[in-house]
Amino acid sequence: MNISGWKNRLKSFGAIYAFYRFLKSIVRQFRRWIWSLQYGKLTKQDLVHFFSEIGMKAGDVWMVHSSLNAMGFVEGGAGTVVDAILELLGPEGTLVMPSFPAVGKNADYVKTHRVFDVQKTPSAMGVITETFRKMPGAARSWHLTDSVCAFGKHARYLTENHHECLRPHEEGSPFERFVRLEGKILLIGVHLDTLTLLHVSEDAIPGFRYPVYLQEPAEYEIITPDGKKIKSKTMVHNPDVSRQRKCEGLWKHFIREGFAFEKKFKGCAYRIIDAKSMTQWLIKAYHEKGITMYTPDGLND
Numbered sequence: 189m190n191i192s193g194w195k196n197r198l199k200s201f202g203a204i205y206a207f208y209r210f211l212k213s214i215v216r217q218f219r220r221w222i223w224s225l226q227y228g229k230l231t232k233q234d235l236v237h238f239f240s241e242i243g244m245k246a247g248d249v250w251m252v253h254s255s256l257n258a259m260g261f262v263e264g265g266a267g268t269v270v271d272a273i274l275e276l277l278g279p280e281g282t283l284v285m286p287s288f289p290a291v292g293k294n295a296d297y298v299k300t301h302r303v304f305d306v307q308k309t310p311s312a313m314g315v316i317t318e319t320f321r322k323m324p325g326a327a328r329s330w331h332l333t334d335s336v337c338a339f340g341k342h343a344r345y346l347t348e349n350h351h352e353c354l355r356p357h358e359e360g361s362p363f364e365r366f367v368r369l370e371g372k373i374l375l376i377g378v379h380l381d382t383l384t385l386l387h388v389s390e391d392a393i394p395g396f397r398y399p400v401y402l403q404e405p406a407e408y409e410i411i412t413p414d415g416k417k418i419k420s421k422t423m424v425h426n427p428d429v430s431r432q433r434k435c436e437g438l439w440k441h442f443i444r445e446g447f448a449f450e451k452k453f454k455g456c457a458y459r460i461i462d463a464k465s466m467t468q469w470l471i472k473a474y475h476e477k478g479i480t481m482y483t484p485d486g487l488n489d
Contacts, residue, residue: 243372
């Protein structure tokens with residue numbers, strides 16, 4: 189059983205799960221205290237300087253996947269990280285983050301969740317994403333399982349009409365539009381298994397050889413920001429195929445091809461990827477060598 193499976197089982201034992209969460213918070217606080225002794229506190233200016241070093245600048249479009257815990261002791265918490273990025277991007281830039289409501293397999297989530305409240309459904313992708321979602325002026329795409337939040341010049345373009353996409357990463361989705369905008373990806377303390385943009389290449393390839401989606405779409409209701417209710421439906425990833433993912437095996441290719449790199453700062457690993465180059469390479473590598481997230485070494489994998 190995976191980690192999310194154990195968590196779901198623990199939730200059925202209310203008091204035990206509450207104690208588990210309490211212990212987890214204590215461990216995190218202790219870890220951050222140790223981290224601060226070793227590396228010191230991370231300030232907003234520390235982050236502005238570092239993010240500038242890795243290529244973040246005014247007018248850029250960036251998508252961030254993150255773990256605040258992996259960063260160590262950040263003075264001011266998640267808000268400091270968001271503020272540092274937005275300061276660099278400026279009014280002409282755009283910041284994008286996932287705001288998916290589920291941890292674990294979407295196929296399990298949609299069994300019990302068929303309503304998506306754009307304003308109230310929280311992000312389960314970490315405290316930085318939830319802080320960003322709640323920020324005044326942040327836009328959110330209307331999608332049951334794969335919504336994103338965006339702020340800045342291209343926020344509306346990236347988030348509008350997502351609920352009209354049958355497949356969550358197909359042409360016209362926030363993810364495909366992000367690639368069109370030649371955005372950059374920043375992974376803060378997380379690996380490729382969190383990178384949803386990998387699915388853009390799958391949805392772009394006609395007759396993709398792996399049955400990545402369940403056969404029947406999930407129907408759901410959207411509660412819009414102005415309180416209206418509309419119906420929609422989405423394809424849901426096949427959990428049996430999802431379990432076969434070996435996303436991290438792609439990293440060596442990304443490094444070799446020159447569109448990705450990793451840099452460490454105060455104990456945390458940061459990965460930077462060019463989204464358009466990655467997507468183009470994945471499509472080409474699929475056709476030429478059979479490389480996918482399921483077969484990172486090709487068809488002989």
